[in-house]
Amino acid sequence: MAQPSDDQLRAILVDMVGARVQARRLWNLQRQGQVGTLAPIDGHEAAIAATAHALDPEQDWIFPQYREPLALQRFGAEVLDRYLLYNVGHPAGSHLPPAVRVAPLQISLATQIPHAVGLAWGMTLQNQPGVVTVFFGDGSSSEGDFYEAGNLAGVLGVPVIFLCINNQWAISTPLHQQTAAETIAAKAAAFGMPGLTVDGNDAAAMYDAVDEARTRALAGQGPTLIEALLYRLGAHTTADDPTRYVPAEELEEARRNDPTERLRVHLVERGLWDDEAHTATEAAALARFDEAFDRARTTPIAPDAVLDHCTTVDSQRLARQRALLLDPEGAES
Ligand SMILES: Cc1ncc(C[n+]2csc(CCOP(=O)(O)OP(=O)(O)O)c2C)c(N)n1
Ligand SMILES: [Mg+2]
Known part of the structure; x- marks a missing residue:
């Protein structure tokens, strides 16, 4: 068991709080017609930020789906820059600066999973250190790419962490229509790798699970499937109206388990966080965002x-x- 230190928990909360206010600002910009369609992060923050903190930006790689980028800034300021370029429709938003070990966001479901396994295989063949973590949703777990990549990773024993963000919805498809399996983690058995379901609203539990999977991968013991069980607290995207299909009482229940609020209360109770720190964190994240957005907006696009x-x-x-x-x-x- 590797519990995050108090400093790490604080740093994880800083990323979670920052990602949420930045996502709200982006939502408003979308409503003003300044950026394209985007997917909010609400409810995913602990699972993403804690994972990023359990990894090493100097040698590990992350392949996101499309909800992760704002909570991955620990991997470099360029992650925010590239995400905003993407949101204003700049082609450079889809390119991969070599020094930043975060692949561009992926909208074509599950296609990032074989890419991640391929990179991990290449790293193994070239004797490069590090692990590759690939995020994907419960919806993506129904795609053929997930099964093919999972199978190959199991056979090759490559250093990959399959991180399924099970937010219990794929647009309007609920989890019980997505799979008849008891858990998504159960699918690991068929790949010959360990699979575990973790409380995705618990930052410390997520950190611990990823840290352990990473240690195994670095020791040459192969891939792990981690299912982060949480709830999508926002809309699927800016083009969605979830009030038409998400049961109100279910959402209300999930909101009581908001991962950011949960970690905030935990740290306040332990004297590690206060309102002042919270306000300052939000302000700093928005300042960073506004500066990066200005850069993205004014970056010329060659024809x-x-x-x-x-x-x-x-x-x-x-x-x-x-x-x-x-x-x-x-x-x-
Ligand atoms: C190959 C492919 N099929 C369908 C879609 C349309 N689509 C976009 S998002 C989405 C739901 C994905 O759900 P999930 O993987 O659970 O991620 P979440 O949005 O819940 O984070 C679908 C079906 C797509 N983008 N790509
Ligand atoms: Mg989902």
């Missing part, structure tokens, strides 16, 4: 930027397309 990073070297066809984008009239003549 051919959409073709950058498609391939290492432009093919003749790509070069022709690039010329066309840069000078549509010139290319016509």
Whole structure:
């Protein structure tokens, strides 16, 4: 058992509080038409932030789905920059700066899972240290990619942590229509790896589970499937109206278990946190956000930027397309 230290718990709460206020600001910007569709983080904060704190940004990798980026800033300020570029529709938002070990967010469900296993396999072959953590939802766990990647990871024994964020909804599909299995963790048995269900609203429990899976992976003992059981407290995305399908009493019950409030109360009771720290954390996160958003908004988009990073070297066809984008009239003549 590796419990997080008091300092680590405080740092996890800072990330959780910051991610939530930043997500609220983004939601408002979306309503003002300044950014595209996005997915709120409410209810996922402990599972994501505690996981990031149990990992080492210097050697471990994270493959997110689409709700994680704001709570992953421990892996580098560029994570926020890239996420905001993505939200304002800048092609650079989908590119991977080599020094930041967080892959771009993924919307095509579960496709990030084989990518994560492939990277971990490559790291093993090249004798590189570190583990790869891949986030995916309960909905993604029904995709073929999850089963193929899980099977391959089990056979190869690669250092991967499969981190299923089970928020009990996939848009309007409830968990009981997603799987007849008792838990998502149970599926690990078929891959030949350990699987455990963790209280995803409990930051310390999440830290502990990820730390243990990481230790196993680093010792060459292979992958682990961790199911973080929590509840989606917000809408699926800015395009969704969950009041049409989420039972009000179920949501109310889940709100009583809000992970951020739970950790805040725990730290206040132990004299490790107070209102002043909370307010200062929110203000600092918003200041950081506003500065990064300004940068994203004012970053020029070259007409051919959409073709950058498609391939290492432009093919003749790509070069022709690039010329066309840069000078549509010139290319016509
Ligand atoms: C391959 C694929 N199929 C369908 C969709 C449409 N879609 C977008 S989000 C979503 C639900 C995903 O649920 P889950 O994996 O539980 O993640 P959550 O949104 O709950 O965080 C679906 C079906 C998609 N993006 N990709
Ligand atoms: Mg879900």
